[in-house]
Amino acid sequence: MFSPRRLRLYLISAVILVCFILYFTGDVRRTQALRAAGTSQPGKSNPNLKGSSGSYGNDKDNDGGVFDKLKPGSLRSGDKQKPVKVEEPEQTPTSAKKEKGKGKDEEEATDDAKSEDDIVNEEMNTILKRSPIIIFSKSYCPYSKKAKYFMLEKYNITPAPFVVELDEHPLGRQLQDLLGTNTGRRTVPNILVNGKTIGGGDDIEALYLSGELGTKLQALGGKRVTAVGINRYQSISININFVAFFSFPKGKHITDRKTSKAKLRKVNEAKKNDEAHQRRQTTFNSPVSPSVSFFTGGVKMLYIHSQETLQIPENVNLHIRSRIVTVEGPRACTYTGFNDAGKLVKDLSHLSVCFSRPKKDTIAIEVHHGGRKAVATLRTVRTIINNLIIGVTRGFKYKMRYVYAHFPINVNIETNKETGAVELEIRNFLGEKVVRRVVCQKGVEVVASSNVKDEIVLSGNSVESVSQSAADIQQICRVRNKDIRKFLDGIYVSEKGNIVEEE
CATH class of the missing domain: 3.90.930.12 (Ribosomal protein L6)
Structure with a gap:
């Protein structure tokens, strides 16, 4: 007695064998052969095919015509076999509509097959045409805010840089990947000048603090870029025949105008005059005067006058020349072996403070129109000089x-x-x-x-x-x-x- 596993295996093998026999002995093979030959229904003969069998209905294996052709003398040297013609079905109005609809679908499929890379490249080219300087940033990124602060508020650049917020752009992620491939910088912010990157927020800050940002923009811009220094600030003007100012979220209008160096120079001079006029108006009105900065757009509170005083002992001589303080006192410098009076010198020329002598035994340290840090510098200078006096008197x-x-x-x-x-x-x-x-x-x-x-x-x-x-x-x-x-x-x-x- 066979085991159930072996019986199951034999049963499956028998079923597969029966299916195989039925496939090769039944009508399935003939139906597939008829479809391959172009015959619509099995059992109907094709009049274009000549053979001894006469019809496929009598030839179950679909090879009677082949055997007739292989008989000797069945085809003469002058005989030519007519090619098989497949009759095309007549077109009806319904079928014509289907073909038209099919053509539209094929066109739509062709449009959809357009590569996404091409779309991203076209969008990038469109952005680069809007301004020579492009700022790719993200609205929530602090480094992007730093870069936009130095590029948009610390400098007067004409034409204005175009800002692209990648987190709000529908193709932001693809544009960032394309920037990483083309420029080698995959993070934001990314500032491009004529298609070349100059770095991100920290790089822009370093260039600004070193005073090389204007030179960098001029070098990358070529002959069309000129940099003119305005005190600590620089005005960047690009001399081109056609300048397009594009709208930003802040509400700038779209205008097309022709610009020249003379017009740009007049605009920059007007801005400087307005800033100087505002400072002159607001400086002497109150003890604490607000200074309105055109470039930063913020308000800084400046103290009109701040002062610190220090008493000088009788046995101490103090001299100040060019902010170099010299203090002489009675304490001897015993480490050198001499018994002369002690003398200390301190250079304070790097600090923007003023010294005065309102009285013979009093020294005044003053700062005019100084901010919070400048006022703190006063107390630092006073402490330094006081330590010099203590050193030459008591050590x-x-x-x-x-x-x-x-x-x-x-x-x-x-x-x-x-x-x-x-x-x-x-x-x-x-x-x-x-x-x-x-x-x-x-x-x-x-x-x-x-x-x-x-x-x-x-x-x-x-x-x-x-x-x-x-x-x-x-x-x-x-x-x-x-x-x-x-x-x-x-x-x-x-x-x-x-x-x-x-x-």
Whole structure:
């Protein structure tokens, strides 16, 4: 007895064999042959075919005509077999309409088959024709806002750059991919000048701060681009015969006009005159005057006059020339071996402040029409000069302590005979064989404390030199590649004060 699996296999094989036999012995094969030969119905003979069988109805295998042709003498040398003609069905009005409809469908299919790449390329070419400078950005991107700020508000560019917001454009994603392929920059913003990219928001900001943005635009624009500097700002004008100004979301109108260098120069001069007139009108009306900037479009509050005063001690001489401050006091510079009066010099020529002497023992530091940062600069200058006065009268002193858990820190103090600067050698830090060397700032004296173990004292007239030397010593003893919560070894500042204490 066969198993059920084998019986099932035999049954499937038998069914396949029966289907195979029925296919080759039935009418299916003949029907397919008739369709291939062009006969509409099986059993009807084709009068154009000549053979001994006479009709396909009597020839079940559809090969009787072939056998007749293969008989010797069936075809003579002069006989010619007529070609088979397939009669075309007569066209009815309904079939004619179907053919017309089919033609329209084929045309629509041809239009739909137009490549999407061609559509994107056409859109890109249309955008590039609108202006020599194109800004591709996204409305929500902060870097795009930065680029548009410098290109649209910090510069007067004619014709105006055309802005394309890719997040609002229907082909925004495809345009961004095409820009990445053509320019090599796949992110936004992307600023194109005559089809060449000059970077994004950070690149535009760097060019603006370095003053090279106008030169860059002129170099890429060629002969048609001219850059004219207006104080900190630059006006970019492109000399072309036909300029088209396109509408933006802000509400610019579409106009076509002919421009020239003379017209553009007049427009720029009018804008400068309007800005200067507004500043003259609003500067002296109130203690805090708003400055309206044409380029930025914002309002900055400026203080008409700000002042800081500082008292000068009797034993101190202070001279200011070209914003270079010189202070002389009674404290001797003992680190050089001389007992002459201390003298400190500070260059403040990089700060836009004014110095005056309303009284013999008073110095005034002033700023006119300054903003918030300029007013803060006043207090900085006052503190710097006050530290100079304290330095030449009482001096500055920093105390530093050695901190170690196991390996004691050894510090050798030497004075360089050529430069007069103090040099420190730090040994056995964390048991290392490396010798750490620190050269202190000029004017700083370093001595080991006589009362306290593992302590050094840094002193000098300049608070900047003393504090910087202490920072150098502390930084060179940093613990690296270890947990600083456990390895606390080092030399740290323990106390800050003055050499001469106040009475």
